[in-house]
Amino acid sequence: MRESALPLFRRKIKWKEEIKGWLCVMPVVLGILIFTAVPVLYAFISSFFETELKAFSWSDWGTFVGLGNYTRNFTEYYFSSQFWQALKVTFLYTVINVPLQLVLGFLLAVLLNREVRGIRVIRALFYLPCLIPAVCSGLLWSQITNPYYGVLNSLLGKIGLGNWQWFHAAKTSMASFIFINLFQLGGGMILWLAQLKNVPKSLYESAKLDGAGSVRQLFMITVPMCTPMILYHLMMGIIGTLQMYDLVAALVGDGGKENSLLFYVLYIYGQRSTRFGYSCALSFILFFITAILSVVVMKTSKWVYYSEEG
Amino acid sequence: MKASIPSAVPALCARPKKKPTGEISRTVCKRIGFYAAALALACFFLFPFFVMICMSFLSDADVVQRVLFSPTGTVEIGNYFLTPGTDYMRYFCNSLLVSVLCAVGIPLVSSLCAYGFAKCKFHGRDVTFSIVLSTLMLPSVVTLIPLYAIFSRLHWINTLFPLWVPSLFGGGAMNIFLMRQFFRGIPDDIVSAAKIDGAGVFRIYWQFCLPLCVPVLLYVGYQSFVGNWNNFAGPMTYLDANSKYVTLALGLFHDYGPASNAYPNAAMAAGAVMTVPCLLLFVFFQKYLIEGVSVTGLKG
Numbered sequence: 236m237r238e239s240a241l242p243l244f245r246r247k248i249k250w251k252e253e254i255k256g257w258l259c260v261m262p263v264v265l266g267i268l269i270f271t272a273v274p275v276l277y278a279f280i281s282s283f284f285e286t287e288l289k290a291f292s293w294s295d296w297g298t299f300v301g302l303g304n305y306t307r308n309f310t311e312y313y314f315s316s317q318f319w320q321a322l323k324v325t326f327l328y329t330v331i332n333v334p335l336q337l338v339l340g341f342l343l344a345v346l347l348n349r350e351v352r353g354i355r356v357i358r359a360l361f362y363l364p365c366l367i368p369a370v371c372s373g374l375l376w377s378q379i380t381n382p383y384y385g386v387l388n389s390l391l392g393k394i395g396l397g398n399w400q401w402f403h404a405a406k407t408s409m410a411s412f413i414f415i416n417l418f419q420l421g422g423g424m425i426l427w428l429a430q431l432k433n434v435p436k437s438l439y440e441s442a443k444l445d446g447a448g449s450v451r452q453l454f455m456i457t458v459p460m461c462t463p464m465i466l467y468h469l470m471m472g473i474i475g476t477l478q479m480y481d482l483v484a485a486l487v488g489d490g491g492k493e494n495s496l497l498f499y500v501l502y503i504y505g506q507r508s509t510r511f512g513y514s515c516a517l518s519f520i521l522f523f524i525t526a527i528l529s530v531v532v533m534k535t536s537k538w539v540y541y542s543e544e545g
Numbered sequence: 546m547k548a549s550i551p552s553a554v555p556a557l558c559a560r561p562k563k564k565p566t567g568e569i570s571r572t573v574c575k576r577i578g579f580y581a582a583a584l585a586l587a588c589f590f591l592f593p594f595f596v597m598i599c600m601s602f603l604s605d606a607d608v609v610q611r612v613l614f615s616p617t618g619t620v621e622i623g624n625y626f627l628t629p630g631t632d633y634m635r636y637f638c639n640s641l642l643v644s645v646l647c648a649v650g651i652p653l654v655s656s657l658c659a660y661g662f663a664k665c666k667f668h669g670r671d672v673t674f675s676i677v678l679s680t681l682m683l684p685s686v687v688t689l690i691p692l693y694a695i696f697s698r699l700h701w702i703n704t705l706f707p708l709w710v711p712s713l714f715g716g717g718a719m720n721i722f723l724m725r726q727f728f729r730g731i732p733d734d735i736v737s738a739a740k741i742d743g744a745g746v747f748r749i750y751w752q753f754c755l756p757l758c759v760p761v762l763l764y765v766g767y768q769s770f771v772g773n774w775n776n777f778a779g780p781m782t783y784l785d786a787n788s789k790y791v792t793l794a795l796g797l798f799h800d801y802g803p804a805s806n807a808y809p810n811a812a813m814a815a816g817a818v819m820t821v822p823c824l825l826l827f828v829f830f831q832k833y834l835i836e837g838v839s840v841t842g843l844k845g
Binding site: 259270275292376439485487489504507 | 655682693798
């Protein structure tokens with residue numbers, strides 16, 4: 236800050252420090268240059284060309300189509316029908332799943348935020364389904380929910396809840412997908428538990444003295460104190476769900492029945508080998524959507540309460 | 546261990562002693578209600594696990610009968626020996642190699658970068674850090690697909706390099722952020738005291754700061770292992786189905802995924818095998834997992 240006021244020899248020492256500092260962060264700087272900036276730039280240029288997936292070459296970029304890869308989402312029915320379906324599916328899932336996971340994960344954490352015998356075991360049990368890799372989870376659920384020889388239908392049939400089509404009908408696919416994601420609640424719960432531990436105990440004690448019931452305490456103390464975590468969950472939830480890929484791929488492979496589970500990234504993957512330029516354009520659209528949503532969430536985050544020590 | 550137990554525990558345990566009888570029975574009822582609810586929820590959450598294990602022990606004849614347990618009482622452990630075979634041993638080793646490289650490399654690299662951002666002073670530090678953080682918002686698919694073309698030029702397609710080399714360059718923005726938060730907690734006075742004693746920047750990092758953040762290192766290592774073990778989009782993009790370097794996630798997808806008509810019992814056995822390492826690590830690292838999460842708690 237006040238370098239100019241320092242004698243020259245001190246500035247020389249700073250110079251050394253400068254190099255050392257840059258050496259420390261060199262891996263990530265190189266990493267971002269090589270594995271983020273270069274591919275992003277390459278994808279951006281490619282998104283104006285019509286080409287199939289092939290090795291990078293300086294001379295051959297394919298046919299220049301200008302903004303064609305972007306505008307065909309609106310003009311050509313073959314692409315626009317799938318594009319809008321993918322957007323619809325992804326948005327529907329994000330709008331339902333993010334708040335649902337937020338609220339249920341929070342309630343679960345409130346339930347388990349107590350010190351009783353065996354609480355650690357209970358928490359671990361709730362977390363267990365998160366340890367099943369997404370691919371396994373997809374395979375597992377496609378077996379469980381198979382309408383013909385799946386276990387779930389036979390169990391539900393025994394208690395008279397009829398025969399469901401699950402992922403074998405367009406109508407029930409999304410609901411089924413949201414249902415199987417409920418088993419991942421444990422992951423969010425662990426984050427919530429960490430946050431709940433940070434709420435000062437004194438707040439509850441004084442509220443109790445003032446005669447506030449437990450529901451009132453929950454809404455007047457716990458929820459406001461947890462707002463930073465709510466913001467974090469919102470951001471990560473939105474960014475994550477917009478990129479949903481592996482679970483769906485392992486579950487239904489393509490877009491599901493009548494493209495009812497055609498998630499956006501799944502659509503990009505479907506296009507990448509034959510229309511590389513188009514898939515680059517699609518991924519840039521996803522990037523813009525993510526950026527806009529994140530900015531909107533951040534800008535409207537006045538409701539977040541940061542305690543002094545935070 | 547002791548530090549992790551909240552101080553309120555002894556107070557809670559001691560409380561019921563002085564309570565009148567009506568109050569005691571109320572707390573007992575509450576506690577029973579809690580355990581009942583927890584048990585019901587645990588049954589719900591364990592359902593997929595339970596089904597996976599049950600189905601993996603069914604024989605081919607039983608698995609099509611919509612049952613969890615064999616009606617004739619046969620337990621078929623053959624699925625576990627049949628499915629792996631030589632291919633699965635190879636998938637397993639590939640996955641293990643990538644995951645171990647990342648689990649060792651990512652904590653080291655990201656902690657070095659984080660140390661640079663937290664404790665070194667140089668021009669452009671904050672700008673660089675915000676650029677690093679902003680990459681969090683970039684969907685991975687934006688770089689994943691063009692990287693195929695670049696790796697293909699480098700003849701890296703159908704090798705394991707694309708799966709672990711990029712993660713050793715920085716180790717991910719989230720990890721750097723997490724570690725930086727931790728390093729910022731170390732007082733600057735101590736660092737400058739070490740500097741006066743003649744320790745260089747890297748020596749302070751290696752001998753002084755790194756040992757202090759072992760829990761976070763373990764947490765990041767655990768996350769890296771699990772993340773790479775479960776990674777599907779990467780192998781799917783960079784490896785062909787018949788490649789020598791197919792990882793477990795990709796192998797499982799090709800052999801038992803939506804496109805195959807293999808028996809589900811074999812698929813479940815393979816899935817169980819894939820889940821076991823994550824399960825073991827979780828049991829082993831449970832403490833650090835929770836600790837690491839509480840460090841993440843959004844500060845700064």
